[in-house]
Amino acid sequence: MPETVETKNIAKTKKAQLKDMFGILLSSKIAMVGLVIVLFWVFVALFAPLLTPYTPYEQDWKAPNQGPSAEHILGTDELGRDLWTRLIYGARVVLVVLPVSENISLPGGTAIWGVVVALIIGATLGLIGGYKGGWLDELVMRLLDAMMAIPVILLYLIIVVAIGASAVNVVIAISIVGVPGIARLVRSLTLDIKTREYIRAAETRGESAWFIMFVEILPNTRGPIIIDAMLRIGYAIFAMGTLGFLGLGMPPPSPDWGSMVAKGRAFILTGNPYAALWPSLAIASLVVGLNLLADGIREESMRYQ
């Protein structure tokens, strides 16, 4: 059976690819440093409830604005909430859960969801534009061009002011900003793949346009898309922090790194720098970690070639 042989081959190369990836990771010190940082945050985010005796909302009104101590290892904020707890629950919102409403939360962090939604919409637009071509392509691309020309920060302001501040709206904002870039990438890949013979074969077979776009073309664009998505997650975390800092992120009591910084900033000059320092460090380290990882991998894989 030729089919099984083929799948076996693919499985083998996949395994080999994975091995290669791992080898690259181990041989690059930079990538390793990045990986350790990212894994640290993923770990504390996953096991946040086990790593602290407090909840992120618990207020200790006897101990507001304190520095690190035995009871609160990173100190407390202006309402006496434990900063370490808020920090790791903040990581949870970024990387592990998406709080849709008070009672419902989805697995997969807010940043991750933002990138996934952008991927779905962007890929669809890119596929349609690239495969169908003609006036539809022209229209979609001109609109996306116009969107790309708008300063990102303005787009965030407009979107969040229009729909208010919540985790879901942050996802919407991140994905709208991400769509044009992804659509362009997928479109250019589609234009290339469209000329391949297996596409012509599928057309001759009489497959529908949707089948060709999503079953024949899309899987073949995954390589560049995955690398792009990795960088986008780093950027989404950056964006989440920025939105939170501007007061456009999660609604107040939730532990959001950006808004923690914004609140803590007021107390820097009155003697408690910790409430602003820790979340700034957290977001900086996570974003730098992701970039170190991506950079290291890219560099090493280039050396392999």
Place this chain on the structure above:
Amino acid sequence: MIVFILRRFFLLLLTMILVSLAVFIIAESSPGNIAKNVLGAFISPEQEAAFIRQNGLDQPMYVRYLHWIAGNDWIAEKKIGIPLKRITTEEGFEEWWAVKDDGSLIRWKVDGDDLVAINLTPDGEKTEYVDNDRWKTIEDGKQEFWGIDRQNHAVRWVKGEIETMFVFVMGKGWMESSGGPKDYIPLKKGFVRGDPGISFRTGRPVNKSLWTRLRNSVVLAGTAFVIVMPLALLLGLIAGLQEGSLKDRFLSVGGMMFSVVPEFATGIFLTLIFSVWLGWLPGAAVLGTAAPWEKPLMLILPVLTLTLIELGYILRITRASMVEVMKAPYIRTAFLKGLPYKKVVFKHAVKNALIAPITVIMLHVNWLLGGIVIVEVVFGYPGLGAYLLESALYKDFNALEAGAMIMVLVAVGTQLVADIIYTFLNPRIRYA
């Protein structure tokens, strides 16, 4: 080439129209009424209705959009039948008047059944007289008059049907008075004619604060740019010349770290280091009404924050470009020809290596604008970015629209310039 530029120009227009539409739709659809924002949560429904009518907010959205873009004084002029003129008073407020044949200015108020004209002569003398001849008879024997009231509206009064009117005077609060008209047109010249309207937040023309804010932002961004450019290009060239060396690794990893950390985090770190621990610099840019160059000490931290972020980005692009150029065959030829190292680098390599970074930097302006907004908020710097955020949170959409338009103009404009520069720097594109 010309087609290309025209195409870009068309894109600029399209983008601006899209943004203005988007902001307008948001002003319409967003929860939270502008009247409540301006007047507080405890206004009566009548007061709210009066505010909405007087500001033309009861009009359908496309009408408001058109008025915002192109103004509505020409519509009012047709209804009144006398040319209108906008003047600026000594206190800095803008006032609309009708111009009489003899060159003096005139506005009206209604007192009972009498129409009272307020006449302002060019030498600044104000007189009032009863002006009942201007009533026009309409159906049912009623009499109406289109004129200008004292709050910069074109209004329609109907004799005998004078309504109670609430007027909100900035700084004084609500004033109840009689003599209220039936219809209002809040007069404005329109954005394309240089009048973005009145800011709901301050009650003053947007134009006034906008230009100061823009100037402050330009000073901030310009200073950062002047420092970043030579430094980043130089460091990038150094790193690119010694690819893989310790110096290169240090510069490129360091540059990456600075460029990916969010601006507010960098700002917080710098504040902590320089103003809390070392106590060298002020941690906030409190300018008041002073121009930024009058208090240069306040500028240092914001500029430093912007510099660090941009430095890494430009450095990395320059480095990559330099590495690529140094591997090109023509550089090898130059070396093999026996040219000295310095000559090869400065005469042959650098020129080509700088094409990419210079154009990329222009494309990066979009990003830089975001950085400016954050840096301004972090340090409380009174620039355009902070203004935009305040207006957005307040839903002061006249100000938001105007600020957004300027930002888009800057972003798309620089992209246009970048494209043109690129075609000149790189003949391969020009003749392709």
